[in-house]
Amino acid sequence: MSMYTVAQQAAIEELDAPLQLIACAGSGKTQVISQRISRILGRPDVAPGNIVAFTFTEKAAAELKERIHRIVREEHGDVTGLAEMYIGTMHGYALNLLQTYVPEAFKYGVLTDVTQRLLIDRESTKSGLTTCPTTAPSRPTLWRYVDSKLYMQVLSILQEDQVDFDLVPEGVSDSLQSYVELLTRRKYFDYTAMIANAVAFLESDPDDDDLTIPERELLRHIRTDIKYVVVDEYQDVNPLQEKLIAGLVRWGANLCVVGDDDQTIYQWRGSEVSNILTFANRHEAVRTIELSDNFRSSKGIVRLGRTIAEWLPDAERLPKAMEYASHQQWALGDILALEFQDPDAEANWIADRIHALRGMPFTDTPDASPRGLSWSDCAVLFRTVKDAEPLVDELRRRGVPYIIKGLARLFEAPEIQALVGMFRFMVGEITEADLVGFFDTADLLADKNLLRRGIRILTEGANFDRGGRWGTYNIQRLYLDVLEALDVNEATIPGAPARAELVMYQLGKFSQAISDFEAIYFASDPARKYEAFVRFLTDERQAPSYYEEADDDSGYATPDAVTITTVHRSKGMQWPAVFVPCLRKNRFPMRTMGGINPFHVIPVEAVPNGARYRGGLSEETRLFYVAVTRAQKYLALSWAPIAANQQARRQSDFFRDISGSDWVVTADPGLPDRERLEPSPKSETPAITISFSELKYLLECPYSFKLRFMYGFNPPIHEALGYGKGLHDALAEMHKRALAGDLPSKAEVVDLVDRHLHTPYAYPALREQLHAAAVKALDRYFDEHGEDLTRTEHSEKQIEVVVAPGVTIDGRIDLIKRLETDEIAIVDFKSTEDAQKTSMTRDQLSVYALGYEELTGHSADRIQVLNLDDKGDHLNEAVSPALLAAIQSKIEIVASDIRGNHFACGHDHSRDTAYNDLAWLATGAPAEA
DNA sequence: GACATTCCCTTTTTT
């Protein structure tokens, strides 16, 4: 059992007062939160469903979940029902809440950054973009394409901050209103809308007579079920998110917030430090506990970090003093502040140092034996990763493995340029000879003569007068057809297997870019659609600035490679050795930017503390604090002038100030001459969550899983998309109402379909046809199973199966009902008319059975697949221990294959063309080992 | 020292 400090123990035991944990870097807060939650679970009358824990990223959620599982398993010996506890992002929670209590919410699609931007530009007037006035001299209103990113920022400030709308120009409010109307009309949630809608419900008055039944039900749920709320990274909460939290605890649920005001680095997207600074004033009888012991870093690092934090004005931070509590020894020469002649010399030294650190003995925990440091123990943190070029060149030259995070330069790759060239050729922007040239450079083809076949397809595709519905001018379809004609797949790509794999990532990401574009532009006039697509691909502000360089870091395993990333992305992580180069003036601290900004649209006075969005010295100081405190032992801060750049010739003030510290040395004494061990990377396996749809591919053909979820290939959009989902959502509402005692009747079928069926890509005739088919299917369901509605036990039941340490499977069971035979059946619906959803397999259903058992502690009796079509086949099987054991071991194998990046597939893909759009690509699967 | 001209341009999560 691990030992806790007095402060940690106090935090773990404080379950009743509003609790504020000030957790400095490396203070073991995840462990403390997990332990505290385990303790809450041990209380009488507390069920897992009473607890809600928020993190900022899915990754952090997966880690927290894993930690809690481990502790609960150790302490209570049983994790039954843990899936009922919400651990995840606020966005996920809000969406869940809406989907559970507002039936129509199911049909809403979620816009990502890219698709939101595409929508705003495509509907540039209706989105309010080009009607939005500005005070910038250069623009009376915002411009299409040029300012859409800025407009997105404006929209999020208007909706997520405490804006005084009396001070906002009318034209701006009108723009916001048209945008919101556009989203509703097109049935989309953007990231703001999810939370804003949930907040609107949470803030409603329970005594309001106008509330609908679901709204009442939602408030009742919050009031009676939510008893403990935990918010991690509280310093990064923005005003709207703070409202969500307030809404959850308004009836007295216990609130625990955990954060470090010194690590507020996302204020430019709305994080409001005052949330944490004034927490104690805003809640009654707050208990504040400072977790100031740093278990991560050596004394030198801790002291240096503290010095940096103390540069901040007192008024901007909570008083605290980080103390070193680690077993990590500091030695003179561990922390360096070095100046170099030029960036190449700097890069060269970093590469040397990384080499020299290899095999250096290092002890991860007090009781562990030393191991030799390896590549993955080193990280290079940049203020902007665009500065990494000299280092990347150097590492590549030396053959040092590295992964870069945060560099959007996928479109610079010659392979991608060749793909972009195909579409530029189609719209007549380049000639056939140009295209041939691009393909020559890209080296994608095993047989260059095949390019002619590809060009023929492109030429035919570019005939936009060939008739047919607009939907048939499908970009994704064309792309996959061309790859097939060119005979491009993993088996045929020239070069070593590692190169083929990387190229597959690029081809997959391009497929993702097509999906993003086509999600918004599917039904546009073909000629204009292809032109808009080319603009999307070639405009530096659009696709080229969104898609990151392809790499093989899937998130399922940690490769033994040097990490190159931004300080922002390094938050929450640690490495034995950290490098922070490029400490130049104007770069770190970053100079504030000129040009048009959100405050040319929204008056600064209208936004409380609006200045934070623009950033300043304090923000940069906090960022520097984060960078330094990532290091466990070795830290090298450095800079070099760039002669050619006027503004990059001087050192950063940060560098100058740090150089004077007693813990720092300004000349490299070299590493101590100690005996090196065999380098052995820390085998840290990230916690992963596999969704149910992903699992299907893993079980059937691991290589198709890799194609879809790792490389990123997407099948073409089908015009009937949304049919299966609409049916499913209508059924979900029926069952939920049945559970609430509000039995739906057959007379409501048309109404149900009207409300749930959303087929955004269907042409009018198809839409009618799908509508009729849905009505027929529901009618049939009423005829055949209407009686069963009263025997509904659960609808849309969230399940979660931990199949191996750190591997969780997530899913929702359509229906759990009690049969006439009094058995419990797990039911999944199926419709053969549904273009997207392929049949639910027996294996998948067995996983549901596992999940049901983990959730309730009881075994289900049957698994059923219920076909909604008249001539459909059904599946109806008994659940046996043998069935469960079989699936359990099957999943364990699959999970270990993911970890080992082993996605082979033996079956013959050349035969499944008829239903698998990616069949051709799958024929390139490496053979089973 | 005061003013004019030239140079340069970020960070990113959320189903």
Next chain:
DNA sequence: AGGGAATGTC
């Protein structure tokens, strides 16, 4: 692109 910083000019 507009504004801050560096450099140029008197």
